[in-house]
Amino acid sequence: MELWVPGSELDRVGDDRIHPEWVEGLWDADGARLLRVGSAGRLPLDGSGGLRFDRTSGAFDGQRHLLVGLVNGVGVFALDAEPDEPTASGRFGMVTLGETDKDIAVTALALVNWHRVAPHCGVCGGDTLVGAAGHVRHCPSCRRDRFPRTDPAVITAILDANDRLLLAHNTAWDANRMSLVAGFVDAGESLEACVRREAFEEVGVRVGEVRYVSSQPWPFPRSLMLGFVARAESSYITVDGLEIDRAAFLTRDEYEQLLADGRLVAPGSVSIAAALIGLWRRGELSV
Ligand SMILES: [Zn+2]
Known part of the structure; x- marks a missing residue:
């Protein structure tokens, strides 16, 4: 039985997101969207209770711009940054969201929350680098990949x-x-x-x-x-x-x-x- 967002249209593109140039192309494409995730997991909402996205702008930064996935072929990214008001805390703001937006919201929150606490390698303590459009952190010192924790x-x-x-x-x-x-x-x-x-x-x-x-x-x-x-x-x-x-x-x-x-x-x-x-x-x- 699938209770959580069975109708979500979010495609996590696990095979494609490991290619930086492909991800950069998504960022630059028309219609690409960016969701800001604020401190304490606050999410920006529009007037009708849906998620409020920004347009992607500027150069793609693989260390900060996290690819949530594709919706209808268009890239959706997350960024750890304070959104403008109105916002709502993630767990309460989700009440009014449709299934795809709920899927985007929890994925963006999960990614941002993980990156906030995972800057260093858990084995050698070295600084890690973001890879796979935000779904991996790589330690150059001991050459290990780290994945989001659940x-x-x-x-x-x-x-x-x-x-x-x-x-x-x-x-x-x-x-x-x-x-x-x-x-x-x-x-x-x-x-x-x-x-x-x-x-x-x-x-x-x-x-x-x-x-x-x-x-x-x-x-x-x-x-x-x-x-x-x-x-x-x-x-x-x-x-x-x-x-x-x-x-x-x-x-x-x-x-x-x-x-x-x-x-x-x-x-x-x-x-x-x-x-x-x-x-x-x-x-x-x-x-
Ligand atoms: Zn390491």
Whole structure:
């Protein structure tokens, strides 16, 4: 199942972007577009809530101009630079974007976030150079290529035997906000083991069957969310009290009622949490 921008028209041109002269030609071509990504991941928006692009101008600079890809044969580039207002933070600004613009936004954010923290080689500490139109950093000293990093994190819709969904409140959130259990994959850990560990650590629930559903990039700053559904072996909950202070299994009716009363704030509409909960609400999520 593909929940994240299945209709995106962004072509990542992985084979072509390694040729600098080809990329430079894209930069100089009519219609080429540039997206500025500001500090804290702020993105420029137009009046109707779409991304606001600049035209590319000046000479192509392979160390700063990052090729996101092609849309309808036209190059789309990203640049780490403050955009003019109006802007929105990436995770909130994406709500109004179409699928292709969402794809462009998360790719631009992921690239810019990576370059900000990767100027030096992780092996020898030497200065690295950008290659492949922004998708590689090369270390001339030890001749290694480095690629953009992504941190895998699992997020799980835990269902009990009565098909109730477990929602949990994180201590860092507003009082009524609740979402699914989630966490980063440990070193050397499989995704399935991570699902089981996070469920037990955060809400004290042992899960039986675990099934992968879909994924979503979440470059804040560099996560890839891997969505699962799992069956709880019991409906007994023990929150950890540190990360999670409240959790409950809810029926669909209870969920709708709490939402209608304003006693429950659901995850943001762009998140994979919202997509998984939406599947459950429509009766389309099975273990
Ligand atoms: Zn090196």
